[in-house]
Amino acid sequence: MAQKLFRDPLYDYILIDLNKHDWLLDLINCPELQRLRYITQLGLGQFTYPGSTHSRFSHSLGVMHLMKECLIHLRQDYSNYIKPLEEEALLAAALLHDVGHSPFSHATEAVFGDHEKRALQIIQNPDSDVHKVLQKRAKTLPQKVNALLAERNDAPAWQKSLISGQLDLDRLDFLRRDSLYSGAEYGNFDCFRIVHTMELREKRIEGKQKGIFVVWPDKSKFAIEEYLFSRFYMYQSVYFHHTTKAFEALLDRILTRAQDIAQDDKDFARELLPPLKLMMGGREAESPADFQNLTDHVVLAQITLWQNSKDRILQDLSRRLVFRRGIGWMEITGTPFETTAKIEKVRVYLSKQGMEHKYYFVEHTSQAAPYKPYSSASAREEQTSVNSIMLFDQKWPDTGFREITEVPGMERLKAITGAPPASLRYYFPKEHQQEITKLLKG
Amino acid sequence: MKDYWLAKLIASVGEVDSRKRLQKSIFLLQLSGCPLKCDYLLHYYGPYSFELAALVDQLNGAQIIEEKPEQLGQGVVRYRSIITEPGKKSLTRFENTKKGRQLLVQIEPFVGSFGDLNKENAWVLELAATTAFYHQVNWNEAKAQTAHFKKLSLGDGNLKKAIDLAMRFKKSA
Numbered sequence: 001m002a003q004k005l006f007r008d009p010l011y012d013y014i015l016i017d018l019n020k021h022d023w024l025l026d027l028i029n030c031p032e033l034q035r036l037r038y039i040t041q042l043g044l045g046q047f048t049y050p051g052s053t054h055s056r057f058s059h060s061l062g063v064m065h066l067m068k069e070c071l072i073h074l075r076q077d078y079s080n081y082i083k084p085l086e087e088e089a090l091l092a093a094a095l096l097h098d099v100g101h102s103p104f105s106h107a108t109e110a111v112f113g114d115h116e117k118r119a120l121q122i123i124q125n126p127d128s129d130v131h132k133v134l135q136k137r138a139k140t141l142p143q144k145v146n147a148l149l150a151e152r153n154d155a156p157a158w159q160k161s162l163i164s165g166q167l168d169l170d171r172l173d174f175l176r177r178d179s180l181y182s183g184a185e186y187g188n189f190d191c192f193r194i195v196h197t198m199e200l201r202e203k204r205i206e207g208k209q210k211g212i213f214v215v216w217p218d219k220s221k222f223a224i225e226e227y228l229f230s231r232f233y234m235y236q237s238v239y240f241h242h243t244t245k246a247f248e249a250l251l252d253r254i255l256t257r258a259q260d261i262a263q264d265d266k267d268f269a270r271e272l273l274p275p276l277k278l279m280m281g282g283r284e285a286e287s288p289a290d291f292q293n294l295t296d297h298v299v300l301a302q303i304t305l306w307q308n309s310k311d312r313i314l315q316d317l318s319r320r321l322v323f324r325r326g327i328g329w330m331e332i333t334g335t336p337f338e339t340t341a342k343i344e345k346v347r348v349y350l351s352k353q354g355m356e357h358k359y360y361f362v363e364h365t366s367q368a369a370p371y372k373p374y375s376s377a378s379a380r381e382e383q384t385s386v387n388s389i390m391l392f393d394q395k396w397p398d399t400g401f402r403e404i405t406e407v408p409g410m411e412r413l414k415a416i417t418g419a420p421p422a423s424l425r426y427y428f429p430k431e432h433q434q435e436i437t438k439l440l441k442g
Numbered sequence: 443m444k445d446y447w448l449a450k451l452i453a454s455v456g457e458v459d460s461r462k463r464l465q466k467s468i469f470l471l472q473l474s475g476c477p478l479k480c481d482y483l484l485h486y487y488g489p490y491s492f493e494l495a496a497l498v499d500q501l502n503g504a505q506i507i508e509e510k511p512e513q514l515g516q517g518v519v520r521y522r523s524i525i526t527e528p529g530k531k532s533l534t535r536f537e538n539t540k541k542g543r544q545l546l547v548q549i550e551p552f553v554g555s556f557g558d559l560n561k562e563n564a565w566v567l568e569l570a571a572t573t574a575f576y577h578q579v580n581w582n583e584a585k586a587q588t589a590h591f592k593k594l595s596l597g598d599g600n601l602k603k604a605i606d607l608a609m610r611f612k613k614s615a
Contacts, residue, residue, distance in 0.1 A: 151483035209593050211486045335504040337446035337536045337545075344539075365500065375499055382462050382487045387495070422503035 006061055010177055014065040023137040024064070024091060030129040031292055032099050032122055036060055038295035042178055043107035044251060047324055048243045049182035056098045056105065062173035063163075067094035070162060070169060070195050078200045081212060086159065089144035092134060093163055096123060097149060097170060099130065103299040107248035111255040111279050112294065120146050125288060158200060158212045161386045165214070166374055167194065167227065175227070175234055186233040189226040197223075201392045203401055205384075213384060213401070215392040221407050224389060228404070232373045232416040239371040246327040246427045249362040254303060254317045255279060257359050261311055268311075273302050313359055328430035330437050335422045336365060345439045346428070353432065364425040374417050446536060447478050447549045448497050449506050449525070453533055454553045455560045457524040461498065461509075464523060465490055466571035467559040470611040473574055476552045488572035498523065506532060555611075562607065569594075569604030574612055581605060 002018035004025050016024050027033060036057035045052040071087050082090075100118030102108040109115060122128050123146050126135075134141040147155035148163060162169055172191050179187025197220040203213045216224060238244075259279050262269035269280065275294040278287075306318040320326040332339065347357040355361075366372075374389070383390065389404040396402055405413045428436050448468075458464045469482055469489040480493040501507045506529035509521045536542040559567065569588060576591075577584035585605055589596050 151481070157486060205486050209486070209591070333504070335445045335449075335500050335506060337443055337449070337542070338504065338506075338532050340536060340539050340541050344541075372496070375495075382465065382485060382490060384486050386485060387490065387492065419499040419502040419509075422500045 008058065008062065008065070009180060010062055010173070011065055014061050021091070023088075023133060024095065026133045026136075027092060027095055027130065028061070030133060032128055032130045033057070033060065033095065035292055035295060036098060036101065038297055039101050040104060040296055041174065042182070042238070043104040043244065044247045045178075045182065045238065045241075045244050047247045048241045049184065049238065052178065052182040052238075054177060054181040056101050059174055059177055060095050060098055062177055063097065063169050064091060064095040066169040066173055066191075066195060067091050067162065070198065073196050073198060074200065081156075081158075081200055085138055085141070085144065086156075088137065089141060089148055090159060090162065092141065092145045093148040094169060096130060096145060097163055099123070103294060103296045104248070104251060107251050108255060108299065110252055111259065116149065116151075118291070120150055122288070123149070128288065156212065157384065157386055158214050161214050161384075165386050167214075167216075167224065167389045169195075171231070172227075175230055178238060179230070179234060182238055184234065184238050187230045187238070189230045190223040191227075193220060193223040194227060199392065201401070203399065211384065213390055213392075215390045215401065218391060218393045218407065221391060221404070221410055224391075224404055225410060225413060228374050228389075228413055228416065235371060235373045240366060240369055242329050242331075242425065245364060245369075245425065246329050247321060247324065249364060249427045250317060250321050250327055251299075251303075253359045253362065254306070254314065254321060255299075257311070257314050257317060258302075258306070261314065273298055276302055313356065317359060326430050327427055328433035328436065329425060329427050330433075330440050331423055331425050332440055333421055333423055336363065336424060339424060339440075342440050342442050346426075346436055349435060349439060350428070350432070355429065360429055362427040364427065366420065366423050366425075373420070375419060443541075443545050444478050444480070444497055445500055445504075445506075446533075446542070446545055447476075448494075449501055449529060449533060450546070450549050451553065451556045452501075452507055452523055453525040453530060455557050457522055458560060459522050460520045460564065461495070461523070462487060462520075463560070463564055463567060464498065465494060466567045467556060467562075468494055469571045470559060470567075470574060470608070471552055471556055474552070474555060474611045477548050482575070484572075484575055488568045489575045501529075505529065563600070563603075566600050566603045566607060569601055570607040570611075573601075573604055574608040577608065577612065581609060584608075 004016040004018055006014040008014045018025065037055050039056040040046070041054050041056050041059050042052045067090055071090065074082065096119060098115065099122050100115040102112035102115060122130055123142050125131055131142050134145060148160055164170065172194060175187045176191060179185060197216055199215050199217060200212050201215050202210050205211050262272065262280055275290045275298050278290050278294055303318045303321055306314050307322055309315045309318065346361060350357045350360055383403050391402050391404060391407050392400050394400050404410055405417050426440060452458055466488060468478055468480065472478055472480065480491040482489040482491045502509055505526055507523050508526050509523055512520045512522060514520055537546050569592065572591060573584045573588040576587040585601065586596065589598065589601060594601050
């Protein structure tokens with residue numbers, strides 16, 4: 001059998017059967033996917049966990065590997081639900097779901113745009129290598145892949161939930177991979193069992209309407225419980241770590257400051273490294289070639305140069321990032337509108353210190369974070385396999401479907417899956433920690 | 443300041459009888475220009491926003507609103523979102539600030555419509571939101587897509603009411 005093997009620390013080997021899926025290797029070799037080697041999976045996570053320097057590329061390979069395993073499993077009992085071209089679309093979508101990520105993953109999304117939208121643009125673009133490979137395989141494959149990744153489409157919801165759901169293959173890979181590389185070991189769980197016990201069940205919704213749900217049997221509940229605890233711990237300790245989030249907020253402010261300067265100062269705009277012109281917006285800046293070169297290294301190179309910028313603010317912010325120093329933080333409970341008066345006082349204080357609050361004071365709500373712990377409360381009466389984790393057992397009364405926290409023996413999960421207390425984080429120059437803490441405590 | 447706008451809308455009616463109603467009402471309200479601007483995707487039950495669900499969690503976590511479960515039988519639970527007394531006080535305090543007054547002006551035009559949607563039949567509301575989600579150019583196409591999605595006949599009375607409701611909100615933008 002002709003095959004391509006990738007060594008991988010999570011799965012030992014990721015295998016591609018070239019007799020069957022040679023096109024997948026072509027896809028992997030596309031420049032758009034190779035670019036992900038230069039995008040760190042955890043943004044500035046290495047500022048907290050020095051080992052977490054792994055890339056979106058290895059994660060993408062991992063999700064594709066899990067999709068392959070999952071399809072092999074589902075084909076045994078549910079082959080009538082999956083057409084051959086849909087299988088290929090699922091494999092490609094698994095591989096391409098992160099192809100639109102900006103440098104440092106989510107950390108620069110506010111400046112360079114939403115990664116999901118950009119992934120759709122890349123796949124749709126007839127000039128992209130990714131599009132050409134997909135189209136060569138099957139004319140409709142680019143549209144089918146996009147339908148799986150887009151929010152507004154007709155792709156089967158259960159198929160979408162394999163890529164983007166509460167217990168999807170994306171999370172199954174990144175939780176364990178991020179755990180492994182960061183060294184935060186509590187991110188591990190029985191992934192094999194979750195993938196290999198997955199079922200597809202038809203559920204009646206609102207009387208007539210039927211939907212196919214991805215569900216798990218009762219015997220998988222402990223593996224899922226373990227997954228939910230892992231997700232909770234990883235969220236608390238890695239994804240929402242105050243140091244990582246503080247420096248990611250700083251990175252965002254640096255780029256925002258540069259955007260603001262470039263609006264008025266043509267010389268500054270001209271001197272930007274070409275891929276960074278994307279942050280200026282406009283049609284010209286939407287060049288696919290510039291996005292192709294927009295990687296972590298380019299952003300870091302530019303920030304290294306800005307350490308000597310004539311602009312005092314840009315210089316100061318850049319130095320704080322490069323030397324990883326000078327950011328204070330504080331957390332308070334509440335929701336943003338309740339803290340307005342206190343925030344106003346902090347802004348006035350910073351202004352008296354000669355610091356513009358736009359660049360030196362950042363608010364961060366836990367709900368706005370890209371990664372969140374599972375909340376059984378969020379879906380409430382609209383629970384499906386897209387927004388919640390469902391189990392099925394014919395013995396259970398009514399429909400036989402139950403959301404994981406409602407399954408007998410899963411009471412422990414209530415402690416980590418309810419609506420979390422609302423918390424707000426603030427990041428600011430560390431030298432003003434004492435005064436700002438006082439003002440925020442009110 | 444989406445948290446404020448959402449809390450204000452809930453406070454304006456006192457309580458919303460289900461999360462589903464809240465999801466669909468906000469979707470229609472956004473079509474008519476309401477500044478909340480949450481991202482929606484198409485769900486089995488019509489348009490659904492993870493962002494809005496997180497905002498409700500946030501208000502719940504901050505005890506601005508309280509959610510009360512109501513067992514409807516057959517394993518179905520409905521969650522009523524009720525504004526709390528501390529929540530009302532927080533809103534009043536905020537509306538006495540300069541920023542609060544600015545944001546109040548932006549949400550006030552939508553308070554009346556939200557009240558109307560809060561009294562609307564829940565099934566019609568769900569169909570209206572679904573049709574409005576499907577609508578690109580042609581209402582008949584959107585109607586046919588909704589009928590197919592929800593397994594309804596094109597002559598269904600509720601579907602007709604839903605189209606009228608959806609058109610009203612999309613046209614008022």
